[in-house]
Amino acid sequence: MKLLGNRTRIVSVLMAVVAVLLTACDRMVWNNPYPAHDEGENILYNVFTERPKHLDPVQSYSANEIQFTAQIYQPPLQYHYLKRPFTLIPYTAAAMPTVTYYDYDDYPLPDDIEVDEIAYTQYEISIKPGIFYQPHPAFAKNDQDEWLYHQLGDDQLVSVYQLSDFPATGTRELTAHDYIYQIKRLAHPRLHSPIYGLMADYIVGLRDFAGVLREAQNSERANGAFLDLNAYPLEGVEVVDDYTYRIKINKKYPQFIYWLAMPFFAPIPWEADQFYSQKGLIEKNISLDWYPVGTGPYMLTENNPNLRMVLEKNPNFYGEFYPEEGMPQDYMNGLLIDAGKAIPFIDKIVYSREREGIPRWNKFLQGYYDASGIGSDSFDQAVQLVGQGEATVTEAMAKQGIRLETTVAVSTFYIGFNMLDPVVGGGGTEESRSAARKLRQAISIAVDYEEFISIFANGRGLPAHGPIAPGVPGHRYGKEGVNTVVYNWVDDEPQRKSIQIARRLLAEAGYPNGIDRRTGAPLVLYYDVTARSSEDRSMLDWMRKQFQKLNIQLVVRSTDYNRFQDKIRKGNAQIFEWGWHADYPDPENFLFLLYGPQRKVGNTSGSAANNAANYNNPEYDHLFEQMKDMDNGSARQVIIDQMVDILRQDAPWLWGYHPKEYGLYHEWYKNVKPNRISNNNVKYYRIDTDLREQKRQEWNKPVLWPIVLVIIIVTIGLFPAIAAYRRHESSRGIQNVQTDSN
């Protein structure tokens, strides 16, 4: 009876627990990773996988860094959000820069003057008045107009662990001086700007200025003083007035205007530099590299790159509006519904760190991330091909209201031939170079990149016909853009040439059926890669089979990334995989990858070398030098066509493919037009928060039967255990002794 009573009590408690759980789950979700007070707030939930190393605009360059800095800092120019091809428009600038060419006697020259006569180019930029910095302690002053935090004592730093621990903040108006200050920072001896080497070739006096700063720092470091860049003049920059400044560029460098749309040329207030240079703050890891100071639509309010980074609306930002014009399809896609409205729309952006793909993907499906990329393991779950190979979301995704947005990246993945290699590069004589060219052409035909894209990229790519990516001026579409060395134009589309043609070329190169005519030995080529995963192994097997079509034996030399880079730098690779993502939408940024003076081996220019194939063709180099200083137009296109044609014939690269980027977006995520050139796009996005809350509730109702089941199993298991224990305890010891002795 007692046991029965206990059971009744236990069952009653269980029922009560179940009832409570069921009631609770109707009202709330349990797996929401965000704090309850954020529910229904106008927040964009995003994700990042790799922690940013630098947020100082003079140093940050990687895509994972620029996704933050581009929202915080305001360079003078930006790209139009909707227009294609990419179009630069003023950002903080009142108008596009005035570009004037000068001769060696400082006289202005007409715009159509020959490049050789230009001594320097002057960019004059006027910025809009009334732009203010985000609230920041570096600007805080007391009633006597003295800086509050520019000379921090130990007592003030005791309770400071992060920037938000400073109780007072201030702001001030953006001036032209701040842009000049940042340009000087490119040469700062303590900072390592990745573009310093490049800019030192162009900005007048920047290299000498770096030397001056180095000396100044060495003397000032002894005194522990702040290196005030305002005290050191730089020849190539000039402040005209508080809202106007000038930059002088050696000779002519039309691509410089694209750099003016990058955070490298965003303003930095000297107050911030002085504030962050204090020893006490450095010791606490509080630096400009960690806590940016900008005038942009957002400001960084939490920086814990191991967990979460949070951007919040800059209360001092105003005066920018959603674009009122775009491409015809933008109207159809509803991208101009918000035309003319003040931006940004979103109050806060929470970037959560997710290192692993599984939690990232599942949280997206649960509605806790507003957008997601597509990993190869979830591709089939997310995307299906319909009609003429057009990609769309699967039924399950469509049911959840998820949509797919695609864009072709301004990137290229290619396989390079080391032109210094005697087999694939040719060597000294015209005959051997011609034979090597035919070998490269034969391989270009044999390696079927259409198949590669289908198998290994899930169709996410376009076979390349040259180095320039689609969307960049100079890229040709359709029949005009076909690489006639590799393709024929059949039925209005390119068709890869037959393997027989490749074999014929191979024979002409001196390797009939893959056998070296001189030695009678099979042709063996070496492919250098950085292999990482099992997926890479199948990719390498596929590549071997492509070469096998020509009876060429491909030996894969897989190394770690450091060794691989070392081989490329020293010219020890024969065939290698490589890629490039453009910095700006100009053909120069692709074509310079094959410019002779940029070659990796034998580069004595002191500047960075990006010609990994060590391609060196005087005719091509001459055309490049002409093309790089020209404005876009038909004359430039003619030269680009000639250059691309030379490259196709010479085939220093196996052209590979231009990747297509696929992104999935929930239906509440509005105004998305993806691209990889302009990065300050978050201000245009809008979130329907009510819809998101409703869907999250719908998709994440807790399933309680497993808990109930566990409780029941444990309870049921307890009864026989207790009974067995009692039996054991009440048994007679003498029996145990007898049993033991048995």
Add this chain to the structure above:
Amino acid sequence: MLSYIIRRVLYAIPILIGVNLLTFALFFVVNTPDDMARMQLGIKYVTPEAIEKWKAERGYDKPLLFNEGQIGLDKLTQTIFFEKSVAMFRFDFGRSDEGRDIGFEIKSRMLPSFAIALPVFVLGLISYITFALIMVFFRATYIDFWGVVLCVALMSISSLFYIIAGQFLISKLWHLVPISGFGTGLDAVKFLILPVIIGVISSAGANTRWYRTIFLEEMGKEYVRTARAKGLSEHLVLFKHVLRNALIPILTGAVVLVPLLFLGSLIVESFFGIPGLGSYTIDAINSQDFAIVRAMVFLGSVLYIVGLILTDISYTLVDPRIRLN
């Protein structure tokens, strides 16, 4: 006891030098200072001049272990190894290659690692001992048999499987807790439930079997027979005598782990997005940040040695026959 501890601490010095040397050698076999500079500066527009400057600023422009260009003792001291190692013995970990204070980072990341590791350790210890005792209590019965089968099955499964299966079932299908993430204060609890459950279950098989073996060995001893002979109940025999006498091997395995709880778990932190020291180490390895890697290896070695000393001390507490001298 004091002299024993001092002696053990002195023994630790050559061990730490050896560990440091090994870490140094292994790291620089794979990475050169030039590689490290390129990793920090990027590869797009970096110039040879920038690489040299980066190395000089961080002291990576010197020879690795032996400086031919110097005279006397400077041949050894003017090297990367010496300069990077000496400060660590003062627990001054210096700054990471990207310029942040490592000591500060370690302090701030220790807590999230500890928040996961402590409950896993305590709950694990309690549950493994409990289950082992139950199996011993019901030894040679079907409960013991199926318990051992279950333990072997649990041991045979990869810990990664537990993580993926746990996230799939508990978070994705049943929506009971967040899949990953971390919070502060009470908010952290919902993020800890799943990794703690998985942490406990994934080690249950091996540990329960280990404790069962220890208890069974004790059960065969004379004092157990005596205890039974004087009429003690079986649970008193188990808890008052067997458990107490089995504490030394249990402590050997458990106390040594206590200091290491601060170091976190590489895989768990990575999958659950825990901002602890495990993920800090992984990030450092990925970004070739030697300063952080050597600091973490050094810290791990120190904590392990501390754990071993604590284990020795704990013996004296549970067994009055043991004296540290």
